[in-house]
Amino acid sequence: MTAHAPEPPVPPEQPATRTPSVWSAPGMVALGLVALIGFSGYAALLPVAPLWAVEGGADSGGAGLVNFVLLGMTVATQFAVPWSISRAGWAWVLSLGMVFLGVPSLLHGLTDALLPTLALSAVRGIGFGILTVAANAAAVLLVEPSRRGAAVGAYSAALSIPNVIFMPLGGWAASALGFWPVFVVGALPLLGIPACLEVARHLPARATHDPRHPAADEPEATTSTYLALLRPTIILLAVTLAGGAVITFAPQLVAQPWLSAAGLFAMGVVSAITRWRIGTVTDRIGVDRLVAPFVVLTAVVFGVMALLVRDEVTSAQAAAWIATCAVVGLCYGALQNLTMLQAFAAAGPRRVGTASTVWNAGFDSGTATGALLVGWVAVGAGFGWGMALVALISLLTLPLALVRTRA
Incomplete structure (x- = not known):
C-alpha cells in the first residue's frame, strides 16, 4: 500500500475584522463637538433674531432682512475661507469662526433696534461661513480617502441635532422665558474653541489640502x-x-x-x-x-x-x-x-x-x-x-x- 502524506492541519477560522468607527480617527470627536456646539448657536437664533427685531418695532420686511444679511454674509465669507486657512492656519480660522458666532449673540441683548441687529447678524454670518466651509473640509482631511463618505455623514449627523432641537424651541423659549436664555444658547460656540484647537492639531498647518490626500486636489x-x-x-x-x-x-x-x-x-x-x-x-x-x-x-x-x-x-x-x-x-x-x-x-x-x-x-x-x-x-x-x-x-x-x- 502506498503511504499518504498526512494532510496539513486546517488553520482555525479567523474572526471577521470589524471596521473601526469613523469617530476613532484622531480629531473626529473634536470636530463633532465643533459642529454640535457651533450649529447650536446658529440654529437657536435663526428664528429668534428676526423676532427680536420685531420686538424693537421692525415690520416683517425688516425682520426678513435679519436673516438675509446673516446668510448673505455667510455666502460672501465661504469663498474666502480656503484662502484664510492658507494664510492664518486652521486653529486661528476655526476659533475666529466660533468667536464671530458667539459674541454677537450676547450683544444682541443690549438693543433690539434694527440697524444694530443687522450689524450683529452680519458678524454672525462671517462666523457661520467659516464654520460651514472649514468644518466640511476638516471632515474630509481627518480620515483616509476611502472613509470620506462616512466622515461627512458623521459630521452631518452631529450638526443636525441642534437644527432639530434648538431651531424649533428658539421661538417658544423667547416667548415663554424671554430672549436672554436664547441669547445665552446662541453664545455656546465660544465653548467650542478648545475643540477647534484640538481639530487643528490633526490637520495640515496652513493648507486646506493634505498631500496625503491627493484626491482632494482638483x-x-x-x-x-x-x-x-x-x-x-x-x-x-x-x-x-x-x-x-x-x-x-x-x-x-x-x-x-x-x-x-x-x-x-x-x-x-x-x-x-x-x-x-x-x-x-x-x-x-x-x-x-x-x-x-x-x-x-x-x-x-x-x-x-x-x-x-x-x-x-x-x-x-x-x-x-x-x-x-x-x-x-x-x-x-x-x-x-x-x-x-x-x-x-x-x-x-x-x-x-x-x-x-x-x-x-x-x-x-x-x-x-x-x-x-x-x-x-x-x-x-x-x-x-x-x-x-x-x-x-x-x-x-x-x-x-x-x-x-x-x-
Whole structure:
C-alpha cells in the first residue's frame, strides 16, 4: 500500500475584522463637538433674531432682512475661507469662526433696534461661513480617502441635532422665558474653541489640502463647470427659499409659541430622516427620476400653506399646520440631497470641491432670499401671498427638474 502524506492541519477560522468607527480617527470627536456646539448657536437664533427685531418695532420686511444679511454674509465669507486657512492656519480660522458666532449673540441683548441687529447678524454670518466651509473640509482631511463618505455623514449627523432641537424651541423659549436664555444658547460656540484647537492639531498647518490626500486636489473649475452646476443650484435655491421663509417667520405665522415649535420640529425631524434615507432610494432608481415629483410636491404644499397662513394659525388648525410643516420638511430634505448629487454629477468626479462650494452658496443664498422676499411681500399683502409666491417660484423650476443630468 502506498503511504499518504498526512494532510496539513486546517488553520482555525479567523474572526471577521470589524471596521473601526469613523469617530476613532484622531480629531473626529473634536470636530463633532465643533459642529454640535457651533450649529447650536446658529440654529437657536435663526428664528429668534428676526423676532427680536420685531420686538424693537421692525415690520416683517425688516425682520426678513435679519436673516438675509446673516446668510448673505455667510455666502460672501465661504469663498474666502480656503484662502484664510492658507494664510492664518486652521486653529486661528476655526476659533475666529466660533468667536464671530458667539459674541454677537450676547450683544444682541443690549438693543433690539434694527440697524444694530443687522450689524450683529452680519458678524454672525462671517462666523457661520467659516464654520460651514472649514468644518466640511476638516471632515474630509481627518480620515483616509476611502472613509470620506462616512466622515461627512458623521459630521452631518452631529450638526443636525441642534437644527432639530434648538431651531424649533428658539421661538417658544423667547416667548415663554424671554430672549436672554436664547441669547445665552446662541453664545455656546465660544465653548467650542478648545475643540477647534484640538481639530487643528490633526490637520495640515496652513493648507486646506493634505498631500496625503491627493484626491482632494482638483483642476481649476471652468465656465462650463459653473454652467453645468446652474441647473441643480436653481432648483436648490427655490426649495431653500421656501424653507428659509418658514424658518424665519414661523413664530409670526402662529398664534401660540408652542405651535411654532411644533411645526419647526416636525419640519426638522422629517427633513433629517429624509436626508438620511433618500440615498438608498436614489441608488435603486436614480436621482433624476425623483427631482421633478418633489418639485411639484413643494409647489403644492406651499400652495396649501399660503391658504393656511392667510390669517394667524390658531390652535384649532394645529394638526393642519404641523402636517404641512412635515411635508415641507420632506421636500426640503429630499431636494437638498438630490440637488447635491446632481451637482457632483454635473461638475464631474474631479471637481467635488467646486460642486460643494457652489451647492453650499446656493443653499444659504436661497435661505436668505426666502427670508427677505416673503418679508417684503408680507408687509403689503400678508404672509399668504408671500407663501403663494414661494409656491410659484418652486413650480417655475419644474422644466429644469425634467432635464436629465449628464453621466
